[in-house]
Amino acid sequence: MASESKKSGGIVETIKTIVYALLIAGVFRTLFFQPFWIPSGSMKDTLLIGDFLFVNKMSYGYSYASCPSLYLPNFGIDVDAKDLCGWADGDNSRLFGSEPERGDVAVFRHPVSGRDFIKRVIGLPGDEIQMIRGVLHINGTAVELAQQPDFEETASPQGPQGLRPRCANGPVGTGGTCVKERFAETLPNGRTHSILNIGTQGSDNTPVYSVPEGHYFMMGDNRDNSSDSRVPSVAGGVGFVPYENMIGKANRVVFSSAGSSMLFFWTWRGDRFFEKIE
Template sequence: MAENVTKKGNAVIETVKTIVYALLIAGIFRTLFFQPFWIPSGSMKETLLIGDFLFVNKMAYGYSYASCPSVILPAVGINIDAEDVCGVFRGDNDRLFGSEPERGDVVVFRHPVSGRDFIKRLVGLPGDQIQVKGGVLSINGEQVKLQDDGVFTEIYEPQGPQGTRPRCSNGPVGEGAVCEKTREIETFPNGNTHTILNIGNQGMDNTGIYTVPEGNYFFMGDNRDNSSDSRLPQSAGGVGFVPFENLIGRADRIMFSSAGRSMLFFWTWRGNRFFKAVE
């Protein structure tokens, strides 16, 4: 009898050890290599859609305090922030094994004020002068090249877990109607090309000149009229300039994409987005 109890006790201990080891390995993997990211908003359409699930390459720019994973599960009261774990390393705006990002990279970063993870396209490098005039981006006094690329269409209906509805250039439209945005191909001075969307003349289509400070970066969403980004200062609820140490990693490839309210609803997965490269 005692032997059976001992065996059961050993089995429980081994199970607990296995779980602990698995969690440690997963934590190391997420901290050093790749971090999963679920797209919650439409600010990067059509490059990234609500419901895209991707892994962020954390090796791309090296490591800082922001590389430590955050674990936020409101349903069970868990709110462990990266700064809670690695905040002692914050403040020098440096990185271990650091490498500079390139203009046009799609980057996940920590918001300088809220600490929440954002994903945007890198537009401005340190020392750049950035301005938007008439909806056209200028970098160091030169307008980027734009090429018309037709119309982006989607159904006007709730999207994703938050149930947000898209904004339309042909709006207002009714539930279930076709929502349109103009699509253009934008080309940066380094040759990087990507798609941007617009819905018309908006408040952030004309800005002053932003001079990007040393050690900081300027980000914008590809869905230009539906993005809270560096065009709006932090004091006004925007992103503002983002320090180098706040970069988490580069988005390289979409693993799969769900058009439903949850990524677990596999019948809503988009068949054309499996392992799709992020451009």
């Protein structure tokens, strides 16, 4: 009898330990840092498919979007931040709020789907943004561009989704060299980062976007392969992102894998471990 009681008590203690661990992890993720895998190539070459980073939630303060969400369609799991913190949604404000700066690489909730996206903050509230012949214009002035060596990568399936890169040198067979033009883009506040160009397309010439108060204009660094604020959210893009939808700032790549699984150690990109995000 004593043995059964001891065994039962051990099971209860194990369950309590797991529950406490989950609660601590939930609080940590809600208040401090959120893990994020880069699933697509929209931020190349700043971020590559398979980069892993932690998003600093303390950067911009807290809103309903700070609550964790979990989307695992293969297991039928879809827990949205609004399911937990929807009561705090609606006033476009933040607790201990700090405003994003132009040039920040930030994770945010998509205004329609609620999925987590990562892009660069390009337009601030009140700005006018326009693309003219592939050149970003902010408040009527073209940003400074400097030609850099081309970005090259192997034309092959990338990441768990097996995405193939688009190339400026046309369709390239598997194993070939995929080339994109690369430029250093300097924003009005002096922040410089790398952008890529694949070719001429519709998003290279846009109307003027007037960023509403309390919203931000987000763009991917891989300009011709990014779904961002240049297309309204109801039309499949991102549109203007409300302040309360910002989750946090990405500062550094922690780990990176070029393969379809992080367990394939031979695909690890050791040169990207702990790399600072510009």
